[in-house]
Amino acid sequence: MGDLLRFRDDEAHDEPAVTLDAFLGQTNATAVRVESGDDVRALIPHLGQIALIEVSFPKFRDGRGYSSGRILREAGYTGELRAAGDVLVDQVPLMRRCGFDSFAPEAEIDAATLEASLARYEHVYQTAADGAVPVWKLRHG
Amino acid sequence: MYKYDQYDQSIVDSRVEEFRDQVARRLSGALSEDQFKPLRLMNGLYLQLHAYMLRVAVPYGTLDGRQMRMLGHIARKYDRGYGHFTTRQNIQYNWIKLEDAPEILADLATVEMHAIQTSGNCIRNISSDQYAGAAADEVADPRPWAELLRQWSSFHPEFSYLPRKFKIAVIAADEDRAAMRLHDIGIQLVERDRELGGRIFVGGGMGRTPMVAPEIKDFIGADDLLSYVEACLRVYNRYGRRDNIYKARIKILIHELGADEYRRQVEEEFKLVKALGIDPPKAEFDRITAFFAPPAFDAAASDAIDRSDPDFAVWLDQNVKAHKQPGYAIVNISLKPVGGIPGDATAEQIELMADLAERYAFDELRVTHAQNIVLPHVRKADLYAVWQALDAAGLAPANLDLISDIIACPGLDYCSLANARSIPIAQKIATRFADLGRQRELGELKLKISGCINACGHHHAGHIGILGVDKKGTENYQLLLGGSGAEDASLARITGPGFDEDGIVDAVETVTNVYLGARESGERFLDTYRRVGMEPFKEALYG
Numbered sequence: 001m002g003d004l005l006r007f008r009d010d011e012a013h014d015e016p017a018v019t020l021d022a023f024l025g026q027t028n029a030t031a032v033r034v035e036s037g038d039d040v041r042a043l044i045p046h047l048g049q050i051a052l053i054e055v056s057f058p059k060f061r062d063g064r065g066y067s068s069g070r071i072l073r074e075a076g077y078t079g080e081l082r083a084a085g086d087v088l089v090d091q092v093p094l095m096r097r098c099g100f101d102s103f104a105p106e107a108e109i110d111a112a113t114l115e116a117s118l119a120r121y122e123h124v125y126q127t128a129a130d131g132a133v134p135v136w137k138l139r140h141g
Numbered sequence: 142m143y144k145y146d147q148y149d150q151s152i153v154d155s156r157v158e159e160f161r162d163q164v165a166r167r168l169s170g171a172l173s174e175d176q177f178k179p180l181r182l183m184n185g186l187y188l189q190l191h192a193y194m195l196r197v198a199v200p201y202g203t204l205d206g207r208q209m210r211m212l213g214h215i216a217r218k219y220d221r222g223y224g225h226f227t228t229r230q231n232i233q234y235n236w237i238k239l240e241d242a243p244e245i246l247a248d249l250a251t252v253e254m255h256a257i258q259t260s261g262n263c264i265r266n267i268s269s270d271q272y273a274g275a276a277a278d279e280v281a282d283p284r285p286w287a288e289l290l291r292q293w294s295s296f297h298p299e300f301s302y303l304p305r306k307f308k309i310a311v312i313a314a315d316e317d318r319a320a321m322r323l324h325d326i327g328i329q330l331v332e333r334d335r336e337l338g339g340r341i342f343v344g345g346g347m348g349r350t351p352m353v354a355p356e357i358k359d360f361i362g363a364d365d366l367l368s369y370v371e372a373c374l375r376v377y378n379r380y381g382r383r384d385n386i387y388k389a390r391i392k393i394l395i396h397e398l399g400a401d402e403y404r405r406q407v408e409e410e411f412k413l414v415k416a417l418g419i420d421p422p423k424a425e426f427d428r429i430t431a432f433f434a435p436p437a438f439d440a441a442a443s444d445a446i447d448r449s450d451p452d453f454a455v456w457l458d459q460n461v462k463a464h465k466q467p468g469y470a471i472v473n474i475s476l477k478p479v480g481g482i483p484g485d486a487t488a489e490q491i492e493l494m495a496d497l498a499e500r501y502a503f504d505e506l507r508v509t510h511a512q513n514i515v516l517p518h519v520r521k522a523d524l525y526a527v528w529q530a531l532d533a534a535g536l537a538p539a540n541l542d543l544i545s546d547i548i549a550c551p552g553l554d555y556c557s558l559a560n561a562r563s564i565p566i567a568q569k570i571a572t573r574f575a576d577l578g579r580q581r582e583l584g585e586l587k588l589k590i591s592g593c594i595n596a597c598g599h600h601h602a603g604h605i606g607i608l609g610v611d612k613k614g615t616e617n618y619q620l621l622l623g624g625s626g627a628e629d630a631s632l633a634r635i636t637g638p639g640f641d642e643d644g645i646v647d648a649v650e651t652v653t654n655v656y657l658g659a660r661e662s663g664e665r666f667l668d669t670y671r672r673v674g675m676e677p678f679k680e681a682l683y684g
Contacts, residue, residue: 039379061179061262063302067378070299074417090163090180097298110171116162121155123148125292127419128299135148135292136421139428 002108005092006080007101013052013080033084036064040071047077054104057085066098073099073129089113093121099129142203142505143288143432145253152295153250156257160184161243168240183301185233185259186242190557193237196259197249201269201287201311202230202508204254206499209506211252213491219245224491226476226484228548228599229308230268230508231259235555257295262303264294264374268310270318271509274433275517277465280332283313285430286339286363289421293367300374304381305389307374308346311339319510320626322354323347323602325391326373331360338362343373343403344395345630347596352392353630355400357407365411367420372410376403435466436503442468442520453528455577456539461524464517472502472516472527473509475538475546479575482564483549484512486536493534501527510626511548511587513541543580544588544653545571548599552592552609553616559592561609561616566590569646583653586666589624602626604667605652606633607645618645622652622678623670634675637683648682655681 006012017033018026024042031052034040043050053072055065069081083095084104092103092114103109124132145153160180167177181187185196197212204212212232216224219241220234227233237245249255258265267287274282290309294300300307310321313330321327327342338360345354361369377391380398395403444467448454462471474494476484486494494514498506501523507515519527531537540546547570550556552563567590574580589603593610600606606621617639624633640648653666655678660669670678 060176061302062383063262063300063304064379064383066299066302067375074413088176091302094296094298094301113162113166113171117159120159121152121296123151123155125152125295126297127417130298134421135152136425138148139146140422140424 002105005103005105005109005114007096008080010080012102015052017052017054034065034068036062036068038068040068041075043072044075047072047075047079050077050079052080052082053077054082054084055100057083057087060086060088060091066094069095069098069100070129089117093118097124097128097130097132142205143200143284143429149292150250150253153253153255153257156184156255157243157246157250160246164239164243179261179302181242182261183258183263184242184246185256186237186239187260188557189235189555190553191555192235193239193242194233194235194555195237195242195245195256196227196231196233197254197256198259198266199231199254199508200291201267201273201284202271202510203269203273203284204506204508205504206495206506208252208254209495209498210492211248211254213488213495215245215248216491217488223485223487225482225551226486226508226512226514228510228512228597229266230271230510231266232508235551260306261301262305262307263301264297264303264307264309267291267294268308268319268324268510270312270314271507271515272318272462272471272517273313273507274435275464275466275469275471276314277463278316279313279330281313281330281337282430282433283311283328283330284433285426286328286330286366287311288429288432289363289366289426290370293370300378303374303378304383305386305391307377307391309370315628317626317628317630320599320602320630322630323351323599323626324354326370327354333360336362339366341369341373344392344400346390346392347599347601348390349387349594349596350390350393351596351601351632352396353632354392355395357400357404363426364420364423365415368415368417369407369411371419372407372414375410375414376406436505436518438466438469438518439520442466443522444468446521446524450525452532452539453525455581456528456532456537457524459539459543459581460537460541466518468521470519470521470524472519472524473541474514474516474531474536475540476513476536477540477546477571478535478538479545479571480568481571483547483567486514490534490536493530493536497527497530511546513546539577540580542585542587544574544583544586544605545580546587547571548587548589548603550591550598552590552598556592558595559609560611561592561618563590563592563598563609566607566609566618566642566645569642570649573646573650583657584665586653587625588649599626600624601632602630603633604665604670605649607649610639612639616642618642620645620648620652620682622675623667625667636675636679651681652678
């Protein structure tokens with residue numbers, strides 16, 4: 001298990017995450033773990049009470065979690081959004097753009113490689129969940 | 142054509158550095174081959190049977206002389222002196238060293254080119270009509286839409302790990318020269334109430350389960366395009382199958398859900414996505430469109446052509462197409478010489494085509510999905526000079542859309558997925574029908590060969606299709622008839638038991654003889670097949 005990487009200023013949430021089914025059955029939990037096939041829209045009515053949503057990436061090739069992350073941010077979720085599992089350094093910049101702000105990778109991520117990777121692209125083409133300004137907006141003010 | 146500004150250049154330059162770092166980490170062992178694979182694939186780098194293959198993007202098949210010359214330079218410096226133009230309007234090099242790949246990308250970046258997303262489970266190069274901007278039948282130039290999609294899809298954060306690859310084509314005419322409905326998303330620009338919009342088809346494709354895409358939306362304006370396509374992709378990314386690589390394309394999802402249910406889900410998602418403000422303003426669309434303004438045509442250019450050289454006249458009739466501007470024509474350069482490898486060109490040929498584009502075609506070239514090259518805007522008065530230069534370089538086969546204008550995948554000569562060779566079959570068929578008079582007598586006949594069921598050679602869409610399979614350790618070739626990738630899209634059907642390498646060439650000759658005997662006036666091979674059905678062909682083949 002690699003170190004937890006966080007891009008937030010608040011304290012890490014320490015309540016154990018419950019499954020989506022368990023959460024929907026006993027709605028006082030504040031941390032949820034979402035599997036890659038789960039429909040995160042089920043959480044939307046409850047976002048105000050959730051401090052941590054952990055999205056599982058069972059294999060790095062399974063990209064469903066990228067949509068889950070964006071959907072949660074689009075719905076107004078501001079708590080911690082964690083990508084957990086087979087998370088590789090080259091994916092972290094894309095995950096950041098989809099709204100993830102913490103990472104629990106199975107294998108250690110090299111800090112220097114990650115830093116270079118996150119700093120590499122000065123510009124992006126699309127609006128996503130990270131607030132980066134797309135180049136079409138820079139072109140037209 | 143489109144020119145990069147500082148933002149486009151910055152993004153492509155960043156990609157070169159990123160890939161340089163990824164290759165270094167692979168070579169040092171920090172990345173396993175399993176981890177490196179999706180990264181290199183998203184940069185068009187495949188590990189083939191003998192070496193790495195690098196596929197370079199030619200967005201919507203459009204490039205200028207300087208870019209074309211760079212493709213020749215790469216062929217000479219890093220490969221074995223040639224390149225291979227592909228059915229997705231790209232070029233690939235078959236003999237690349239991993240260590241050289243970052244340098245090649247750096248060279249490409251100097252001419253606004255790259256290999257971004259030419260492979261991998263992401264949105265691939267956007268393809269389009271090779272006659273865009275030149276064809277009389279288009280409602281508008283489709284390339285501004287394609288460029289909008291190119292930018293939106295480049296490094297899309299949500300859609301870089303899709304269930305499977307994703308291909309988008311944009312056309313703007315009723316005649317479909319890009320096999321639009323055999324793409325994951327096909328867009329046909331249409332005019333409605335004097336407004337331009339796209340008809341959206343989703344879920345077409347070839348591979349082992351070929352499907353013609355159903356229409357999902359009858360009209361979407363440019364100002365909603367990206368939101369709509371984003372909604373289409375999001376439904377796919379969330380619900381496309383990931384348990385079986387052979388069922389992971391969007392066509393399977395739509396087939397399983399039904400087009401109506403898929404459409405309903407997309408419409409719901411579209412409402413949510415539209416509110417996010419991801420569509421650029423009209424000013425951005427106008428900025429891109431301005432790059433595709435018509436070149437400075439000479440309004441006084443003459444329509445007269447001296448046809449006194451009979452060889453030139455044959456080429457003129459077969460390979461030159463009508464242009465929307467009086468006095469101009471569209472030149473098709475066939476990369477299908479008899480006995481050659483379909484789509485291959487040497488560095489010298491590539492450079493010559495670059496020269497001709499600069500001198501005679503407003504510095505523009507196109508790559509076609511049939512693996513040929515187009516000079517889109519040539520003055521009729523210059524056609525003879527262009528033909529002479531092409532002919533001297535072996536680039537003037539007068540066989541466009543004839544039986545020897547074969548689409549073929551690289552097959553077992555290069556590809557690690559193939560079950561059988563494709564190139565030698567193409568060569569043998571072209572040689573059997575080498576006589577141009579005989580080919581012209583057969584008329585339009587699209588023959589397409591794949592060396593495995595992944596169908597990179599588009600055999601499902603061939604008037605005559607050939608599929609190579611492995612039968613107990615020997616190569617065996619199935620024959621298919623009646624496919625079309627054009628506006629009358631249809632999927633070819635298998636005739637019956639397959640043939641060996643020589644038998645398939647005989648079988649092709651047999652079915653063309655059935656056609657010659659049965660055709661009525663004006664019928665192409667495909668028309669006769671559709672009228673008389675499979676039986677007469679089967680009877681001749683197996684009776």
